Amino acid sequence: MAITAKTVIERDSLFRGLPKAALERIAALRVRRVYQEGAVIFMRGDPGDSLCGVVTGRVRISASRPGGKEVFLNIMEPGDSFGEIALLDGMPRTATATAMAPTELAVIRRDQFLPLLRTEPQLAAHLIQMLCKRVRWTAQLMEDSALLSVPARIAKRLLSLAALQGRAAADGAKVTLSQEELAQFLSLSRQVINQYLQEWKQQGWIQSGRGSVTVCNVAALENLASEA
Secondary structure (H helix, E strand, O other), X not given: OOOOHHHHHHHOOOOOOOOHHHHHHHHOOOEXXXXXOOOEEEOOOOOOXXXXXXXXXXXXXXXXXXXXXXXXXXXXXXXXXXXXXXXXXXXXXXXXXXXXXXXXXXXXXXXXXXXXXXXXXXXXXXXXXXXXXXXXXXXXXXXXXXXXOHHHHXXXXXXXXXXXXXXXXXXEEEEEXXXXXXXXXXXXXXXXXXXXXXXXXXXXXXXXXXXXXEEOOHHHHHHHHOOO
């Protein structure tokens, strides 16, 4: 089923469950933006003035560390939204968003959204829940980095990506992700990622191809991810 701009709004965690009339009012605020592969949608530090929902294409969310090294934070695919925090507080962007393919976005501007927020109490409750989830997600990333072993971190991230973005394949859930991208997600070297992926491939836990990893044995990776 194709994703439409309206569908993106309806599925967004900010808005899911709202009355149909409220969703219609929110959807009416959206504007269409199109980006070519490699185009920067916004940079870290840019004004935080909108929420973006992916209609088609893919978007990489990343941040730069001291020394210029880029760290991947997430990959957004059709149906996903990003920029919620900036939509709410209007502060500068905390990350950079880049189109990984020709991409169409449904964009809602903050200056148009805030007046609507004042008339929708249920929407305010949704926003509080979303912010709590974001805090928990960030805390979990910090905990994983500090406490989990390298293979456990890799396994846990693969399972998360497979659950959120995986596409059904004959032998499991296929994630469109290169080894380099996975390495940047976890702040590891590509060599380390390749080492473990090759081991797991030999054991039949995963299959790897050009720019993709297929999770074949969820139980084995879950066992590994639970080890410190």
